[in-house]
Amino acid sequence: xxVARFWRKIPQRYNLIGTKCETCGxxxxxxxxxxxxxxxxxxxxxxxxxxxxxxxxxxxxxTAPDQFASAGPYVLAIIKLDEGPQMTTQIIVDxxxxxxxxxxxxxxxxxxxxxxxxxxxxxxxxxxxx
Amino acid sequence: MRDxxxxxxxxxxxxxxxxxSFRDLFVExxxxxxxxxxxxxxxxxxxxxGNMSAGRFVEQEHIGALIADYAGMAxxxxxxxxxxxxxxxxxxxxxxxxxxxxxxxxxxxxxxxxEKMTDVExxxxxxxxxxxxxxxxxxxVGATFPGLYAMIAQDYMHRYGMTREQLxxxxxxxxxxxxxxxxxxxxxxITLETVLRSTMxxxxxxxxxxxxxxxxAAAVIVAPYERxxxxxxxxxxxxxxxxxxDTIALHDRRDISxxxxxxxxSERAFKMAKLTHKDIxxxxxxxxxxxxxxxxxxxxxxCKKGTAGKFTADGETALGGKIPVNTSGGLKACxxxxxxxxxxxxxxxxxxxxxxxxxxQVDNAKVGMTHNVGGTGATVAVHILGRx
Numbered sequence: 001x002x003v004a005r006f007w008r009k010i011p012q013r014y015n016l017i018g019t020k021c022e023t024c025g026x027x028x029x030x031x032x033x034x035x036x037x038x039x040x041x042x043x044x045x046x047x048x049x050x051x052x053x054x055x056x057x058x059x060x061x062x063t064a065p066d067q068f069a070s071a072g073p074y075v076l077a078i079i080k081l082d083e084g085p086q087m088t089t090q091i092i093v094d095x096x097x098x099x100x101x102x103x104x105x106x107x108x109x110x111x112x113x114x115x116x117x118x119x120x121x122x123x124x125x126x127x128x129x130x
Numbered sequence: 131m132r133d134x135x136x137x138x139x140x141x142x143x144x145x146x147x148x149x150x151s152f153r154d155l156f157v158e159x160x161x162x163x164x165x166x167x168x169x170x171x172x173x174x175x176x177x178x179x180g181n182m183s184a185g186r187f188v189e190q191e192h193i194g195a196l197i198a199d200y201a202g203m204a205x206x207x208x209x210x211x212x213x214x215x216x217x218x219x220x221x222x223x224x225x226x227x228x229x230x231x232x233x234x235x236x237x238x239x240x241x242x243x244x245e246k247m248t249d250v251e252x253x254x255x256x257x258x259x260x261x262x263x264x265x266x267x268x269x270x271v272g273a274t275f276p277g278l279y280a281m282i283a284q285d286y287m288h289r290y291g292m293t294r295e296q297l298x299x300x301x302x303x304x305x306x307x308x309x310x311x312x313x314x315x316x317x318x319x320i321t322l323e324t325v326l327r328s329t330m331x332x333x334x335x336x337x338x339x340x341x342x343x344x345x346x347a348a349a350v351i352v353a354p355y356e357r358x359x360x361x362x363x364x365x366x367x368x369x370x371x372x373x374x375x376d377t378i379a380l381h382d383r384r385d386i387s388x389x390x391x392x393x394x395x396s397e398r399a400f401k402m403a404k405l406t407h408k409d410i411x412x413x414x415x416x417x418x419x420x421x422x423x424x425x426x427x428x429x430x431x432x433c434k435k436g437t438a439g440k441f442t443a444d445g446e447t448a449l450g451g452k453i454p455v456n457t458s459g460g461l462k463a464c465x466x467x468x469x470x471x472x473x474x475x476x477x478x479x480x481x482x483x484x485x486x487x488x489x490x491q492v493d494n495a496k497v498g499m500t501h502n503v504g505g506t507g508a509t510v511a512v513h514i515l516g517r518x
Binding site: 002009015030045056057058059060061062063064065066068070071074076077085086087088089090095111112121123125 | 167253256257260264266267268270271272273274276277280281282283284285288330331332333334335379380381382387
């Protein structure tokens with residue numbers, strides 16, 4: 001991923017800033033600039049998510065793509081954020097401890113490394129709520 | 131709209147075809163289809179070719195023109211169009227060809243599919259395939275295709291209690307069928323133990339739950355039904371063509387382990403054909419992973435949601451069962467050259483309907499169905515074909 005492509009989504013990736021439609025109240029993460037329900041009547045504004053959510057489903061990736069290889073096997077999951085939308089993310093947890101329905105919260109982490117000389121991608125992962 | 135028939139079919143063998151180039155593959159499949167229809171190339175009015183990612187796999191774009199050129203059509207300047215919808219590219223290419231003929235705009239049209247996947251390192255092909263999902267919000271955080279389908283499997287097993295053994299039976303059955311298909315990449319029977327002991331890829335999916343990386347091409351020729359007997363004694367009628375879309379990302383779906391696009395496309399297809407699932411004699415479904423076949427046979431209506439594991443373990447989807455599924459060996463055993471898969475499914479159903487399927491023949495096959503999925507279900511193409 002080039003610097004510009006990564007840079008333009010830094011607020012969203014680092015701080016879990018998505019969007020919200022002020023017409024219908026629906027939240028979006030990943031962010032959308034067009035409300036699929038209200039269409040042209042929608043009014044989209046930025047929204048900072050609380051970072052709390054619940055595990056909908058999960059897996060443990062044993063054979064990782066090159067840019068994630070240094071992470072070893074990692075837990076991938078779909079999280080339902082408390083505000084409603086679902087997102088795909090990694091959970092920092094021992095794979096044998098991850099459960100559907102588990103409560104999690106967001107944290108800022110390194111996501112991937114773009115080769116030896118490329119940029120390092122940071123973003124949001126999740127950890128279990130104690 | 132005019133009725134449309136398939137008048138010729140051709141398919142390369144599937145596998146790691148190191149001695150064949152991208153263009154060798156589609157020329158071979160196209161020539162086989164023309165031979166089958168006893169048709170000379172001068173009669174072809176247009177071509178549609180399904181291809182997912184020649185840009186990533188062989189650094190070649192502009193596939194429509196390339197194919198027309200190497201198929202000897204460049205001097206006739208026929209329209210040649212590439213169609214892309216990830217792993218559903220072939221199904222959509224077939225649909226475009228059918229629509230072109232049905233509309234009356236063209237008469238004799240080739241629908242082809244091709245993918246050359248082994249000219250890059252495995253890491254590159256895996257990454258290219260990830261482009262079928264949401265790169266910014268799935269691929270970016272570490273989702274792989276096996277990972278996404280593993281999350282479908284995890285959700286499904288949690289909700290419906292399907293056992294690991296029932297899931298493995300999908301691969302065992304598809305390898306049994308593949309062992310009876312001369313074009314299959316893996317024509318070997320396997321046991322349940324083989325699946326259960328294979329390397330873990332993404333929990334709960336193991337290596338033998340996953341379709342392979344494959345080179346291959348397939349081509350079929352469609353024509354107005356009223357002209358079909360000029361070319362063949364066994365025209366196969368296209369009874370329905372349907373397509374549906376859904377959210378690009380798995381996390382945005384209404385239900386993680388239901389493919390709503392499969393439900394939508396199959397409902398449209400059954401309505402168009404004026405048939406129900408009871409009229410279907412065999413179906414080629416998109417088993418890119420074992421769990422995908424489980425979801426497909428439910429979402430197409432062949433069994434109730436949550437019961438496909440038992441249905442499969444009971445042998446209802448095997449040859450001789452209630453509804454034989456993936457008689458070709460499916461993506462798992464026959465192979466999955468992504469852009470070619472949708473056309474290969476049509477090739478298999480036409481082979482069955484003609485009674486030419488040899489040791490995997492379904493008795494008295496009259497109506498067959500194909501189900502081709504792009505990504506985790508963001509595009510689905512469903513076709514129903516029948517013999518008179």
